[in-house]
Amino acid sequence: MPPFADSRPHANGFQQTKQDSTSNIVTIDVGGQLFQTTKQTLSLAGSKSLFSRICNSDQIYVPFIDRDPELFSVFLSLLRTGNLSSKAKAFDLQDLISEAQFYGVENLLVNSQSNPSQFEAFNLEKSSILPLNGRDSPSAIATTPYGSVHVAHGSKITSFDWSLQKKYTNLTQFTAIDSLLAISTNIVAAGATDFSGLQILDLGKGVVRETLNWENVTRSSSTVQAIGSSPEYMFTSFESGRRNSNSIMVYDIQGSFRPVLEMGRYEIYGADLDSAIPATKLSWVPSHNLLMASGSHSGPTGVSGNIKFWDVRSGNVVWEIKEKVDCFSDVTVSDDLSAMFKVGVNSGEVFFTDLRNIGGENSWICLGDGRKAMNGKKEGFGCKIESHGNQVFCSKGGDLELWSEVLIGSSREGEDGLEEKVYRKNLMGRAKDTGERRITNLGFGGNKMFVTRKDQQSVEVWQSSVRGF
Amino acid sequence: MEDRNSGVAPDRIKLNVGGKLFETTLSTLRTGGPDSLLAALSNRPANDTVPVFIDRDPEIFSALLYLLRSSHLPSAALRRFTKQELADEASYYGIETQLKSALLPVPLTGIDASIVSTIKPASDGVVSTFTTCDADGSVWIAHGGQISVYDWNLTHSGTVRTHLDYITGICRVRPDIAAVASDVVPGLHFYNFSNSRHVGSAQWTDPDDPRIYKARVAAIADSAESIYASYDCHHRENSVLVIDKSTLKISSEIFRQPGSSSKSVVPTKLKYVENLGVVFGSAVSSGAFGYSGYIRLWDPRSKTVVWETNEPGSGRSSRFGDPFADVDVELEGSSIFKVCSKSGDLGMADLRNLSEDPWVYLNDNNPSLRNMGGGGDGVVHCYRKQVFVGREGGLEVWRRADESEESTVNEGSYRRNYVDKEEDSKRGVIKRIEGGGDRLFVTRENVEGIEVWQSSNLSGAISVL
Numbered sequence: 060m061p062p063f064a065d066s067r068p069h070a071n072g073f074q075q076t077k078q079d080s081t082s083n084i085v086t087i088d089v090g091g092q093l094f095q096t097t098k099q100t101l102s103l104a105g106s107k108s109l110f111s112r113i114c115n116s117d118q119i120y121v122p123f124i125d126r127d128p129e130l131f132s133v134f135l136s137l138l139r140t141g142n143l144s145s146k147a148k149a150f151d152l153q154d155l156i157s158e159a160q161f162y163g164v165e166n167l168l169v170n171s172q173s174n175p176s177q178f179e180a181f182n183l184e185k186s187s188i189l190p191l192n193g194r195d196s197p198s199a200i201a202t203t204p205y206g207s208v209h210v211a212h213g214s215k216i217t218s219f220d221w222s223l224q225k226k227y228t229n230l231t232q233f234t235a236i237d238s239l240l241a242i243s244t245n246i247v248a249a250g251a252t253d254f255s256g257l258q259i260l261d262l263g264k265g266v267v268r269e270t271l272n273w274e275n276v277t278r279s280s281s282t283v284q285a286i287g288s289s290p291e292y293m294f295t296s297f298e299s300g301r302r303n304s305n306s307i308m309v310y311d312i313q314g315s316f317r318p319v320l321e322m323g324r325y326e327i328y329g330a331d332l333d334s335a336i337p338a339t340k341l342s343w344v345p346s347h348n349l350l351m352a353s354g355s356h357s358g359p360t361g362v363s364g365n366i367k368f369w370d371v372r373s374g375n376v377v378w379e380i381k382e383k384v385d386c387f388s389d390v391t392v393s394d395d396l397s398a399m400f401k402v403g404v405n406s407g408e409v410f411f412t413d414l415r416n417i418g419g420e421n422s423w424i425c426l427g428d429g430r431k432a433m434n435g436k437k438e439g440f441g442c443k444i445e446s447h448g449n450q451v452f453c454s455k456g457g458d459l460e461l462w463s464e465v466l467i468g469s470s471r472e473g474e475d476g477l478e479e480k481v482y483r484k485n486l487m488g489r490a491k492d493t494g495e496r497r498i499t500n501l502g503f504g505g506n507k508m509f510v511t512r513k514d515q516q517s518v519e520v521w522q523s524s525v526r527g528f
Numbered sequence: 529m530e531d532r533n534s535g536v537a538p539d540r541i542k543l544n545v546g547g548k549l550f551e552t553t554l555s556t557l558r559t560g561g562p563d564s565l566l567a568a569l570s571n572r573p574a575n576d577t578v579p580v581f582i583d584r585d586p587e588i589f590s591a592l593l594y595l596l597r598s599s600h601l602p603s604a605a606l607r608r609f610t611k612q613e614l615a616d617e618a619s620y621y622g623i624e625t626q627l628k629s630a631l632l633p634v635p636l637t638g639i640d641a642s643i644v645s646t647i648k649p650a651s652d653g654v655v656s657t658f659t660t661c662d663a664d665g666s667v668w669i670a671h672g673g674q675i676s677v678y679d680w681n682l683t684h685s686g687t688v689r690t691h692l693d694y695i696t697g698i699c700r701v702r703p704d705i706a707a708v709a710s711d712v713v714p715g716l717h718f719y720n721f722s723n724s725r726h727v728g729s730a731q732w733t734d735p736d737d738p739r740i741y742k743a744r745v746a747a748i749a750d751s752a753e754s755i756y757a758s759y760d761c762h763h764r765e766n767s768v769l770v771i772d773k774s775t776l777k778i779s780s781e782i783f784r785q786p787g788s789s790s791k792s793v794v795p796t797k798l799k800y801v802e803n804l805g806v807v808f809g810s811a812v813s814s815g816a817f818g819y820s821g822y823i824r825l826w827d828p829r830s831k832t833v834v835w836e837t838n839e840p841g842s843g844r845s846s847r848f849g850d851p852f853a854d855v856d857v858e859l860e861g862s863s864i865f866k867v868c869s870k871s872g873d874l875g876m877a878d879l880r881n882l883s884e885d886p887w888v889y890l891n892d893n894n895p896s897l898r899n900m901g902g903g904g905d906g907v908v909h910c911y912r913k914q915v916f917v918g919r920e921g922g923l924e925v926w927r928r929a930d931e932s933e934e935s936t937v938n939e940g941s942y943r944r945n946y947v948d949k950e951e952d953s954k955r956g957v958i959k960r961i962e963g964g965g966d967r968l969f970v971t972r973e974n975v976e977g978i979e980v981w982q983s984s985n986l987s988g989a990i991s992v993l
Binding site for chain 1: 588676684687689693724728
């Protein structure tokens, strides 16, 4: 957009009522007030918006829009600068959203208010609480890239829109939902460890679109242990109701959810414990085109588990890590940092392994006191770890740690020829935020982080304060 | 509407901003400076009477035009628009300097300053140390191993996580590079803010002396070309090294001392006094027998001590048991101020007239300041010809009452006043005071955030209706 444009010599400044079709300048009359802007600015609103229709029309007279001029000027500023002006504070966000829908520029409003690029991990503070009605505390949450969030509590799913101003609640057939994944704004996949089948729910219409079951040998029910997705596929970890077989099903996410592949079908004969562990976390690693599946089992000898990386095209395991000592309590893969992180269930410390030499031997590097691995205290029990962008978020009880990489300019090289990485942690929040109840879920969407806690019928929203509404 | 055919004064210009017509003079537009967009508009041919169209919001423009006309902002504009918005728009028109001078606080006078806000970083809110920049009014805060930068608007402009877990020294050595140090990790470390990267380290090494090993940095100062850092080894060997600002490498050593007595421990405060070209350093240690320490001035070129004093042990006998607890030098380079540990008195030495005992002990008989208390945890900072002293939680300012610069200072030349209210002092013990951009920044022991004090010409009248 040019900073300014010379207008053609008019007879009388901009008092003209005729639109000069060759001029770059567009005059619009909104509710009696005249606005002028350029065609380039209007075209930023996108082809479907009312603005671009004005821009492209060959009207001879100044177009008239019978709407509030103050609200219009907010959107015109939004088009010019990309930021919401403080004039907007005179209105409720709700009014802005409905007006934006009229002009067809809601995406611009979402972009300025809940853009994932505005997520600043170091500047997150607890900004609001979303209360949930009823007595159930949240069991699972699912977020979308632009910051809307679905919260499963008891047999209900409450969905909040991107602005966190509106919500609606649906009743499901589950008694409690253990796995929840947002497929699009209104479509979610939900499953439970005590209920047969994975359900694709259309929360906008409040209907079950599809129920996906896994055919197992014993012909018993198929319970859902985890759900994950890639741009093409949805992955579901099933276990048979008799708990003697498990498998990961790959479904086509874009079309009709038809099954594409079945990976890692394990049936248990005898005492092979390792194959009896279903995957309880599935996450897609785009840079390697692999699916990370992790599962653990707590027995009398301690916790053991495994982490497998699956190649979805061939259905084979590319890399497997067996966890015997200080098994993970939770694992996450950070694509941006090209590393996998875990919290040890015994030590409660964070470990990482470099994904640039995938396939190597088990090489966890402890980011803390590694000696605690041998203690039997289970300090890491219930800890959650999630990665988002360049950071890794780890919950320890009620506290939240933020791990980030320190970029060393003149880096030394390690034994394997790769540069050594330096990670440091910070405790998130202020002094008043510490000592709260244990964190049960972490989710990221838009410029926000969502946190749920044990026995609390609400969702915490963490946001950076700079350009908040 | 005026008739177009009648003679229009040649220095007038019409602007059409987003559909609203503005008329102003060329000279008003040129006040934005030669590089601004508006000044570029003013160079149009004079006979062109068609308004120039600018596709921006007219309301903010009207506030900015007001700013160019009168060099201050309409007060309603500050209520209506956020500072961030005004700054964004001003940078579009290229008149940030005008906006900055209108929005920056009035010159800081300690006798009439109030707390305006507390900057609280989102995490690890207890500030370990900080530095301010007088030139651009920004403040660089070290907290929990992170450095957060707040610009002249005091809005957060970024955070870098360093490899240090606790930063005890910070100095901004280039516009985008900060030098940080820790009392547990050896060396001085440089972080570039524009790409959040560690860009180098400066370690004190000496192949001829095995005792020089893992030296930690106790204090940092900088001049236009060099960084001065005091290094301290585990065996108390210490030195002040000169680091070149362009290469970030150590270029020379000003001095080295064994650290075996309180007269030779590492300096914990360093400052470069520009107009005298000397490095000011001081060390204070406290033990069972009270405080002891030294103040020294070095010439960094000849690497010699220009002047020094050791306490206790020098000066008049009546002050023998009253060594200083903290000391600071005026960067304008005229005086040194010290706060005494026992009596709490403020001592002043004239840099132009240093002798064996140059101290003038200032006193003030202000009856509201009777409870002087000791100066044990006193913190002293000189800024804009005023001396700010933190005693426990209280913040006071000393300022010269007889403004005749030529006359020599005597005991009654300075007046002492509280900056704060009694309730402010209950927030905690003052740990660090620093002035920058006509603001005073104060941190307190184990209290989250950093207080911002500034002066204002607005009365702030409170309606009680």
